[in-house]
Every structure is written in structure tokens, then in C-alpha cells.
Amino acid sequence: MTRFRVAVQIIPRRGLLDPQGKTVRDALVTLGFGSVSDVHVGRHMVVETDAKDAPAAEASVRAMCERLLANPVTEDFTIAGVVAA
Amino acid sequence: MKVGIVRFPGSNCDEDALHAVVDFLGETAVMLWHKDHDLHGADVVILPGGFSYGDYLRAGAIARFSPIMQEVAAHAAHGGPVIGICNGFQIACEAGLLPGALLRNAGSYVSMPVIIRTERTDTSFTGASSVGQLLRMPIAHGEGRFTADEATLDQLEANGQIVFRYVDAHGNATPESNPNGAMRNIAGVTNVGRNVVGLMPHPERAMDRALGSQDGVVLFESLLVAANV
Numbered sequence: 001m002t003r004f005r006v007a008v009q010i011i012p013r014r015g016l017l018d019p020q021g022k023t024v025r026d027a028l029v030t031l032g033f034g035s036v037s038d039v040h041v042g043r044h045m046v047v048e049t050d051a052k053d054a055p056a057a058e059a060s061v062r063a064m065c066e067r068l069l070a071n072p073v074t075e076d077f078t079i080a081g082v083v084a085a
Numbered sequence: 086m087k088v089g090i091v092r093f094p095g096s097n098c099d100e101d102a103l104h105a106v107v108d109f110l111g112e113t114a115v116m117l118w119h120k121d122h123d124l125h126g127a128d129v130v131i132l133p134g135g136f137s138y139g140d141y142l143r144a145g146a147i148a149r150f151s152p153i154m155q156e157v158a159a160h161a162a163h164g165g166p167v168i169g170i171c172n173g174f175q176i177a178c179e180a181g182l183l184p185g186a187l188l189r190n191a192g193s194y195v196s197m198p199v200i201i202r203t204e205r206t207d208t209s210f211t212g213a214s215s216v217g218q219l220l221r222m223p224i225a226h227g228e229g230r231f232t233a234d235e236a237t238l239d240q241l242e243a244n245g246q247i248v249f250r251y252v253d254a255h256g257n258a259t260p261e262s263n264p265n266g267a268m269r270n271i272a273g274v275t276n277v278g279r280n281v282v283g284l285m286p287h288p289e290r291a292m293d294r295a296l297g298s299q300d301g302v303v304l305f306e307s308l309l310v311a312a313n314v
Contacts, residue, residue: 012188016188016232017188017191017230017266019189019190019191019192019266020189068142068146069142071143071146071179071186073185073186073232073233073234074186074188074232
């Protein structure tokens with residue numbers, strides 16, 4: 001078993017209203033970043049877990065996302081990276 | 086009737102629920118600690134409002150793992166009445182006892198009186214109400230925007246699982262009367278069995294004339310019908 005550090009990004013599902021993202025976008029536009037068309041605010045998590053290899057670590061964290069870390073009704077997640085800890 | 090009121094770390098409407106049941110309804114209540122492993126004979130369970138477990142991860146997401154929630158889920162599975170109010174509604178959705186999810190409001194945090202319309206009277210929390218009845222009570226939440234995919238919403242409509250809608254003074258579900266951007270103005274829903282009901286507004290804060298509304302009384306009286314004791 002090796003210890004892996006698996007990074008996950010969880011963001012509001014596309015198409016659902018994201019008031020937090022919209023507020024941040026408006027603030028950026030007010031600051032002069034007029035080219036910003038959209039912002040999505042989500043969460044970044046790093047899970048340290050033991051697994052036999054990197055694909056196993058990723059599969060394990062994917063299951064964690066489906067069961068707890070992301071809300072299946074409203075959020076999407078992507079595995080952003082898997083590295084040996 | 087004996088009502089069990091679950092107290093999670095961070096619950097803050099538990100005493101209001103107790104006050105409503107004991108002082109206004111004249112029934113018995115028992116406080117249930119989140120680490121309890123039994124319902125202490127409760128006929129009805131209330132999941133009160135607050136910020137259970139600090140709203141860590143997502144509102145309601147952690148509470149479902151507490152020991153008492155295993156008992157609450159079993160009670161619900163056997164048809165026992167379970168009422169989720171505000172954070173309790175979020176917990177019930179996260180626990181899979183109710184469909185959908187409650188997202189951050191379209192606007193900001195809202196604390197104000199709203200009017201809701203009873204859509205169904207065949208649930209554990211509306212048996213003493215009437216279809217179309219308008220009820221005035223407060224809301225106070227930052228994450229109350231009821232959300233589900235279109236297919237689920239259509240199914241909820243078809244099954245008659247939408248229990249309350251935000252409406253204006255004339256009883257119309259308008260965009261202006263929707264305080265949080267909830268899909269289809271939904272303020273409360275029930276499960277297929279109609280024994281679990283969740284709503285964002287606070288009926289337990291609308292029991293006393295001194296607080297501006299007694300429209301919550303009819304909902305608590307409905308528990309007597311549901312408990313059948």
C-alpha cells in the first residue's frame with residue numbers, strides 16, 4: 001500500500017444558478033476586469049488515502065465523491081490530480 | 086402524542102419546537118441527543134432548524150451520520166411521521182428521506198415573514214390544514230433554494246409531493262413572492278409515503294400571537310392526526 005494525495009474539485013452543476021459565482025464575477029467587473037464573463041465557486045479538497053496504486057486511489061476517492069463529498073443533485077466533481085504523498 | 090425533537094450540535098430551533106409542542110399543543114416532548122440510539126418512544130420526530138455540525142461540507146450533510154439519524158430513518162421507513170424544519174429539511178434531503186436539495190439562496194440570507202400555500206393535506210404535517218390555505222410565518226436561511234432536475238420536479242408534481250409553495254397575499258405563486266429562488270416556488274415537499282415532510286419556513290415561530298402569527302398551529306395540530314394516538 002502506498003499513501004496517495006488525491007485532489008478533487010467540486011463545482012455547482014452547469015446550468016444551475018450560482019449566486020456566489022455571480023457575485024464574485026460582478027465584483028471582478030467592478031474592479032475593472034471587464035473581460036470576465038463567468039465565475040464558478042466550488043470547493044477543492046485533498047484526500048490522503050492508502051491504496052495499492054494510483055488508479056485504485058482515484059477510484060476510491062471517486063466513490064467518496066459520489067457518496068458524500070459532492071451532492072449528486074446539484075454538484076459535479078473532477079479528480080484534479082493523484083500524487084504519491 | 087409524544088414528539089421527539091433531535092438536538093444536533095449546532096441546532097438552535099430545538100427549544101422553539103419544544104415550546105410549540107408542550108406549551109401550545111399541550112403534548113409531551115422528549116429531546117433526543119444526536120448520539121442517542123433510540124427514539125425514547127416518540128411517535129413523531131422533529132428535525133429542528135439551526136446549523137448542525139456547523140454546516141460543514143454542506144448544510145445537513147454530516148448530520149445524517151449521527152447515531153440518532155439511523156433511528157429516524159428506520160422510523161420513517163416504517164411510516165412514522167418525521168418533520169424537517171429549515172436545517173432539518175436540509176438534513177432530510179441529504180439523508181435521502183426527501184427528494185431534491187437546498188442550495189444557496191438566489192439572493193442573500195433572508196430573515197422575514199413569508200406566505201406559503203398548503204398544496205396537499207394528505208401528509209403528516211398538513212392533515213388539519215386545507216388545500217389553498219395561506220399561512221404566514223417567518224423564514225431565516227441562507228441556503229433554502231429548493232432544487233431538483235426537471236424530471237424530478239415533474240414527478241413531484243405528478244405524485245402530489247409538493248406540500249407548500251411561496252405565494253403572494255392573493256395566493257399566487259409569483260417570482261416576487263419567492264424569497265430564495267426556489268424552483269417552482271417550492272417551500273416544502275413530502276416523500277412518496279407522505280409521512281416525511283420538510284419545509285424551510287418556521288411554523289414553530291408562528292405559534293404565539295405575540296410574535297405576529299399563529300398560522301403554525303394548524304401544522305402542529307396536524308401531527309395529532311398523523312400520530313393517530
